[in-house]
Amino acid sequence: MRYSVFALLRGALTGQKHWTPAWRNPEPKRAYDTVIVGGGGHGLATAYYLAKEHGITDVAVLEKSWIGSGNVGRNTTIIRSNYLLPANTQFYEKSLQLWEGLEQDINFNAMVSQRGVLNLYHSDAQRDAYARRGNAMRLAGVDAELLDAAAVRAMLPGLDMDNARFPVMGGLLQRRGGTVRHDAVAWGYARAADRRGVDIVENCEVTGIDIVQGRVTGVQTTRGAIRARRIGLAAAGNSSRVAALAGLRLPIESHVLQAFVSEGIKPVLDTVVTFGAGHFYVSQSDKGGLVFGGDIDGYNSYAQRGSLPVVEEVMECAVALFPAFSRLRYLRQWGGIMDMSMDGSPIIGTTPIEGLFLNCGWCYGGFKATPASGWCFAHTIATGAPHPLNAAFTLDRFRTGAVIDEKGAGATPNLH
Amino acid sequence: MRIPCPLCGARGNEEFTYLGPAGVARPAPEAPDDAWHAYLHERVNPAGQHRELWWHGQGCRAWIVVTRDTRTHRIEAATLARDAEARP
Ligand SMILES: Cc1cc2nc3c(=O)[nH]c(=O)nc-3n(C[C@H](O)[C@H](O)[C@H](O)COP(=O)(O)OP(=O)(O)OC[C@H]3O[C@@H](n4cnc5c(N)ncnc54)[C@H](O)[C@@H]3O)c2cc1C
Ligand SMILES: [Zn+2]
Numbered sequence: 001m002r003y004s005v006f007a008l009l010r011g012a013l014t015g016q017k018h019w020t021p022a023w024r025n026p027e028p029k030r031a032y033d034t035v036i037v038g039g040g041g042h043g044l045a046t047a048y049y050l051a052k053e054h055g056i057t058d059v060a061v062l063e064k065s066w067i068g069s070g071n072v073g074r075n076t077t078i079i080r081s082n083y084l085l086p087a088n089t090q091f092y093e094k095s096l097q098l099w100e101g102l103e104q105d106i107n108f109n110a111m112v113s114q115r116g117v118l119n120l121y122h123s124d125a126q127r128d129a130y131a132r133r134g135n136a137m138r139l140a141g142v143d144a145e146l147l148d149a150a151a152v153r154a155m156l157p158g159l160d161m162d163n164a165r166f167p168v169m170g171g172l173l174q175r176r177g178g179t180v181r182h183d184a185v186a187w188g189y190a191r192a193a194d195r196r197g198v199d200i201v202e203n204c205e206v207t208g209i210d211i212v213q214g215r216v217t218g219v220q221t222t223r224g225a226i227r228a229r230r231i232g233l234a235a236a237g238n239s240s241r242v243a244a245l246a247g248l249r250l251p252i253e254s255h256v257l258q259a260f261v262s263e264g265i266k267p268v269l270d271t272v273v274t275f276g277a278g279h280f281y282v283s284q285s286d287k288g289g290l291v292f293g294g295d296i297d298g299y300n301s302y303a304q305r306g307s308l309p310v311v312e313e314v315m316e317c318a319v320a321l322f323p324a325f326s327r328l329r330y331l332r333q334w335g336g337i338m339d340m341s342m343d344g345s346p347i348i349g350t351t352p353i354e355g356l357f358l359n360c361g362w363c364y365g366g367f368k369a370t371p372a373s374g375w376c377f378a379h380t381i382a383t384g385a386p387h388p389l390n391a392a393f394t395l396d397r398f399r400t401g402a403v404i405d406e407k408g409a410g411a412t413p414n415l416h
Numbered sequence: 417m418r419i420p421c422p423l424c425g426a427r428g429n430e431e432f433t434y435l436g437p438a439g440v441a442r443p444a445p446e447a448p449d450d451a452w453h454a455y456l457h458e459r460v461n462p463a464g465q466h467r468e469l470w471w472h473g474q475g476c477r478a479w480i481v482v483t484r485d486t487r488t489h490r491i492e493a494a495t496l497a498r499d500a501e502a503r504p
Contacts, residue, residue, distance in 0.1 A: 238463075240459065240460075240461035240462075241461075241463055249454075249458045249459070249460065250458070250459070250461070251457035251458055251459065252459060252461055253436070253459050253461050254461055254463075254486070298434050299429075299434040299468070300436075300437075300461065300466055300468065300486045301486050301489065302463040302486050302487050303486070303487055303488060303489055307417045307429060307489075308428075309428065309429060309430035312430075342456070342457045398453060398456075398457040398458075399449070399450070399453045399457075411456045411457055413436075413459075
């Protein structure tokens with residue numbers, strides 16, 4: 001069923017009883033052309049673009065839990081394309097462009113809201129670094145504006161500009177950045193892929209990858225063996241475990257990242273703000289709750305829950321920036337498992353095993369990448385070779401030294 | 417999470433700094449590129465028991481090898497790194 005105002009009006013006459021499930025719940029077939037492991041945003045988007053862009057519809061997305069249970073439903077919903085290095089700038093800009101047309105494309109309201117993303121700076125050196133990043137973005141055709149303190153003050157009346165330790169001197173603003181309702185992205189892609197014939201199989205964990213003479217032949221799952229000619233791994237925080245089924249060891253550590261939502265309040269913040277002197281960012285959801293987060297907890301974890309020191313640190317940053325927030329209570333908090341790569345950039349590409357493709361290394365920033373990640377991964381799987389937009393995101397860049405290290409910090413799993 | 421420091425007793429994890437997996441040997445300078453690549457970038461990243469290095473920077477300043485379950489955060493053992501690393 002196509003969603004439209006007419007469908008809604010028609011339903012008004014019949015008690016809205018005409019709605020059907022957004023996607024089927026098929027039994028997995030015994031064989032597919034292509035199997036995608038992981039029904040998060042990236043796996044679902046990949047399946048959708050395989051069907052839409054490449055006409056490959058004999059596809060199953062195998063999800064061990066339910067759709068939306070992973071990071072796609074746990075993130076803080078920020079989208080942006082404010083990167084410095086060319087490979088990242090172009091890839092994330094493609095993603096932002098896909099976000100801009102997504103809702104019409106998949107016929108689903110994902111509440112894409114280009115409310116702007118403002119990165120604050122607190123020192124001369126940081127201003128110079130942000131100016132450099134903004135210039136790099138503009139050279140690549142991406143929008144960026146460097147704001148001075150007066151412009152920031154006008155935008156954000158609640159901000160404490162004159163913090164003694166970290167005064168706010170200005171910010172780098174990307175107006176086209178913003179937020180998207182995260183679970184709508186999972187549901188929207190799932191429905192759109194399903195409508196093109198993709199099987200979305202929930203509660204189906206992949207427990208083995210069959211390889212014969214260096215080539216994949218299928219997967220073992222908790223719902224039986226499934227043969228496949230091509231397999232795409234998109235398991236985010238569980239990437240190391242899934243890749244290990246094929247004997248691969250990845251340049252990835254899994255770490256927990258927490259998110260927080262306050263009680264709902266009247267409109268107070270109409271953009272996304274990031275603190276430049278600590279790890280903190282905040283926006284206000286359409287329901288009124290402040291949505292905020294900070295740094296990873298900083299030790300290997302698959303537990304999907306964080307610990308208290310980071311909670312305390314995030315709250316301290318919040319109050320340092322917006323003293324009025326000290327009066328709020330936070331309502332909800334949760335964690336997700338991040339696939340932290342060793343240079344802070346993702347991997348979308350081929351593997352040493354024929355027919356096996358890899359999508360991982362999203363660190364804390366993979367939600368905004370969802371459309372372009374699916375688009376590029378679908379291209380890579382369909383044609384057997386990367387698209388120019390993901391050509392730099394290879395697995396072997398770590399071996400060859402062609403890492404994409406935005407921070408210039410060397411091999412550590414805490415970049416993003 | 418509280419980490420049982422062998423010298424100080426159980427302390428909050430905010431007193432510690434995490435390094436990563438323990439027992440990873442640095443290759444010799446002339447080792448092949450593959451060995452350096454594996455050392456610098458590749459991780460076992462297990463879901464389950466993990467031996468890892470923590471530094472008690474806001475306590476006794478000792479390096480500690482902690483054996484912890486990454487699925488539950490339950491800590492099974494903590495030994496001073498200098499004793500732990502001496503083991504085979
Ligand atoms: C707290 C938090 C805040 C974040 N904030 C932002 C943000 O503001 N902006 C941004 O861009 N990014 C953000 N991120 C990062 C972003 O959410 C992730 O990078 C992105 O969602 C990962 O891709 P995914 O959606 O495909 O992952 P997931 O939704 O995690 O999908 C992976 C799926 O694979 C499944 N799976 C795993 N193993 C198997 C198996 N063996 N068999 C079958 N299925 C399996 C999992 O169940 C899961 O559903 C945040 C993340 C967190 C946790
Ligand atoms: Zn100690």
